Amino acid sequence: MNEIRDNIDAPSAADAQAEGKTRIDAERVDAAADAVAAVPATAAAKPVAAVPDNGKTNLFDLDRTQLEDFFEHSLGEKRYRAHQVMKWIHHRYVTDFDGMTDLGKALRAKLEAHAQVRAPMVVFDKPSTDGTHKWLLGMDPKNAIETVYIPDKGRGTLCVSSQVGCALNCQFCSTATQGFNRNLSTAEIIGQVWVAARHLGNVPHQQRRLTNVVMMGMGEPLANFDNVVRAMSIMRDDLGYGLANKRVTLSTAGMVPMIDKLGEVSDVSLAVSLHAPNDELRSELVPLNKKYPIAELMESCVRYALRKRGTSVTFEYTLMKGVNDQPTHARQLVRLLRQFDNAVQMKDAAKVNLIPFNPFPGTRFERPDDAAIRAFQKLLNEAGMIAPVRRTRGDDIDAACGQLKGQVMDRTRRQAEFRKRLQAQGLDQGPGRGGEIGDAA
Numbered sequence: 001m002n003e004i005r006d007n008i009d010a011p012s013a014a015d016a017q018a019e020g021k022t023r024i025d026a027e028r029v030d031a032a033a034d035a036v037a038a039v040p041a042t043a044a045a046k047p048v049a050a051v052p053d054n055g056k057t058n059l060f061d062l063d064r065t066q067l068e069d070f071f072e073h074s075l076g077e078k079r080y081r082a083h084q085v086m087k088w089i090h091h092r093y094v095t096d097f098d099g100m101t102d103l104g105k106a107l108r109a110k111l112e113a114h115a116q117v118r119a120p121m122v123v124f125d126k127p128s129t130d131g132t133h134k135w136l137l138g139m140d141p142k143n144a145i146e147t148v149y150i151p152d153k154g155r156g157t158l159c160v161s162s163q164v165g166c167a168l169n170c171q172f173c174s175t176a177t178q179g180f181n182r183n184l185s186t187a188e189i190i191g192q193v194w195v196a197a198r199h200l201g202n203v204p205h206q207q208r209r210l211t212n213v214v215m216m217g218m219g220e221p222l223a224n225f226d227n228v229v230r231a232m233s234i235m236r237d238d239l240g241y242g243l244a245n246k247r248v249t250l251s252t253a254g255m256v257p258m259i260d261k262l263g264e265v266s267d268v269s270l271a272v273s274l275h276a277p278n279d280e281l282r283s284e285l286v287p288l289n290k291k292y293p294i295a296e297l298m299e300s301c302v303r304y305a306l307r308k309r310g311t312s313v314t315f316e317y318t319l320m321k322g323v324n325d326q327p328t329h330a331r332q333l334v335r336l337l338r339q340f341d342n343a344v345q346m347k348d349a350a351k352v353n354l355i356p357f358n359p360f361p362g363t364r365f366e367r368p369d370d371a372a373i374r375a376f377q378k379l380l381n382e383a384g385m386i387a388p389v390r391r392t393r394g395d396d397i398d399a400a401c402g403q404l405k406g407q408v409m410d411r412t413r414r415q416a417e418f419r420k421r422l423q424a425q426g427l428d429q430g431p432g433r434g435g436e437i438g439d440a441a
């Protein structure tokens with residue numbers, strides 16, 4: 001693995017100039033790194049409470065084991081009752097206990113008194129001309145997130161959000177422009193699957209309209225670890241949506257310790273948003289790279305792949321004109337991913353997804369033209385790498401990768417302002433120790 005660490009190319013200043021690299025405002029990047037420092041200590045460690053305001057447990061928040069425990073310990077009922085209720089909710093889309101007709105009257109009354117099945121509210125849904133469908137889902141009076149369904153030959157993929165906004169501030173991502181408010185609860189994550197599956201008339205195990213889920217909507221899923229892992233377990237449960245492990249993909253900007261933690265508890269497919277083959281460029285595009293540089297990131301991906309022997313890791317590479325789309329980048333990328341294949345001792349352990357940049361209002365980046373995208377792909381293919389170009393879908397409704405925005409009441413920026421005020425008074429303890437995101441709001 002040290003081979004990877006030792007061989008990462010840092011281009012010279014002349015290289016950078018020759019590549020026509022876009023320079024990014026250093027102040028903005030530093031502010032982002034501060035926000036990042038606050039995320040793992042707060043958002044990851046403190047999932048949103050499972051019990052909503054009215055004191056009733058939202059059954060969407062519970063995976064199979066927790067629901068069995070709830071029936072046994074909170075309701076004094078047999079554990080198998082949980083299985084009946086899961087089927088009503090996730091297979092038949094019934095949320096009203098009175099409609100769960102194979103439960104006795106007394107049990108239904110008990111459930112009514114102690115529980116609820118509360119799905120996110122659909123603010124609006126919008127079909128695209130290419131079959132893609134986007135939902136804006138209200139999570140609370142101030143915040144809404146987006147979920148997108150993308151049908152393709154023989155498969156239907158749902159792109160699910162994990163947070164209201166995102167604190168990681170990748171420079172080319174529309175979600176980042178909105179800042180960060182909070183983590184989504186398990187109910188709010190699995191609720192997105194439920195809303196889409198119900199709309200599509202999906203019948204798990206029979207009429208599958210929804211075959212894949214990608215955690216690639218708004219937010220960084222590994223910064224909301226517990227809630228995301230629990231929701232993914234419901235996606236893969238036969239009493240939930242019955243999806244195979246490899247059909248549930250978690251995409252991360254590279255939270256290294258959490259990749260290892262994920263490897264310990266889950267077998268889902270891993271996608272890593274790489275976007276640059278060297279640290280200098282990646283730190284500009286993905287500020288998190290300052291905390292977890294490429295060598296550390298690749299080592300954690302190697303550990304993940306080795307733990308799941310025979311599993312590949314997908315590396316996402318958003319192509320931006322004149323920024324990371326030059327032949328020198330392609331060659332560096334090939335070297336990096338070959339080292340990964342060697343470390344995992346598996347041919348094609350690394351897969352690359354090339355994503356042409358999707359524009360959004362106010363961005364300084366541009367999508368390369370088709371010839372440049374093809375030339376980049378050709379260099380990877382000639383080196384023997386699998387590197388499909390992801391077709392842009394749903395861009396007429398701003399539903400393509402990185403275009404999701406929702407409605408976010410940003411709390412990180414208010415916290416940053418608060419921190420500045422503390423600093424002015426000599427009271428600041430530094431990033432990550434000043435309390436919760438939102439304390440200052």
Ligand SMILES: C[S@@+](CC[C@H](N)C(=O)[O-])C[C@H]1O[C@@H](n2cnc3c(N)ncnc32)[C@H](O)[C@@H]1O
Nearest residue numbers: 173216219220251252253273316357358401402
């Ligand atoms: C929005 S992120 C969410 C998941 C996670 N936070 C991550 O970064 O992997 C999903 C994917 O969209 C990509 N993306 C973000 N902005 C984009 C844009 N404007 N055009 C194309 N892809 C973009 C990200 O790099 C990432 O690979």
Ligand code: SF4
Nearest residue numbers: 166170173176219253
């Ligand atoms: S690309 Fe992912 S990690 Fe980066 S800002 Fe967007 S959602 Fe967050």
